[in-house]
Amino acid sequence: MAIEIPIEKWTGKIGEVVIGATPDEGGTRTKKILLGGENALPFLDFEGELPHPPVIGMEVLDVVREDYPQVALEPIQDVKDDPARWAKKCEEEFGADMICLKLISTNPEEEDRSAEEAANTVKEVLSAVGVPLFIYGSGNEEKDAKVLELCSGAAKGERCFLGLAEEAAYKSISVASMANGHGVVAFSNLDINLAKQMNILLTDFGIKKENIISDPLMAALGYGLEYSYSVIERVKLAALMGDAMLQTPILCETTRVYNARESFKEDPALGDPKKRVIFWEATTGTSALVAGADMLIMRHPEAMALVRKTVGQLTGGGS
Structure with missing residues (x-):
């Protein structure tokens, strides 16, 4: 007697987002990324369509400070002082799908590098790699407005994504993105209502939904992972049940693992x-994907390789 597998059908669908622009589209990227488009829960392809595999990118900092963990420094020791070479190594040696460039040195309370220096760094990284680029500021609202304005112009036509747009600071980053053909990463701090509100604010301001990726915050294993998992899962479920203002792809960072000294x-x-930190980050990343993330930004290349292996096993493409 055949066993009939119960199938759950959803009325909603995650919107599709394009990251990066090839020469035919006015950019210089050698590849572009398609994100979203699913109408089923992660890895349950027998219930619906999962048209695009999870995207796994890596972070690149424009400065490495003394508190950067040694275990994460070892794989990039030879390129840590050159963001362009670092990004190139992430692409060619580690296999990153995209690069998230964090311009932390522009923080006025730290190195306070100028917006012009940051824009030059963006140009150098774009020249060094062919994968799409995300550009993040330092988190200082006033300085980021100027930094992201110039960096957005320096990357015009490349269809980058700028971050992070927050409830109290989203207008300047939105203007910079719309002026130069980029997208926006909307950050919400473990709050499904805020995640929805961010998408409403951005779309009301003029950002199209296909230019928004949501970052609901992924806590590290041992530091609130279960709560993060539940929030991400609720966002995904609400989107699949038809909430149009939550139907944006989800991005999670696993780099917060390194804030957990354990x-x-x-x-x-x-x-x-x-070995521990690699498994710690890989566990955090895998949990995010199972909860509903479409995309990860990771730090350690071996952790990224483990997550890719797990994805392959869950999709029938690896062992």
């Missing part, structure tokens, strides 16, 4: 910290 501190009882 993930890499020396402790004989916890084993080899180099």
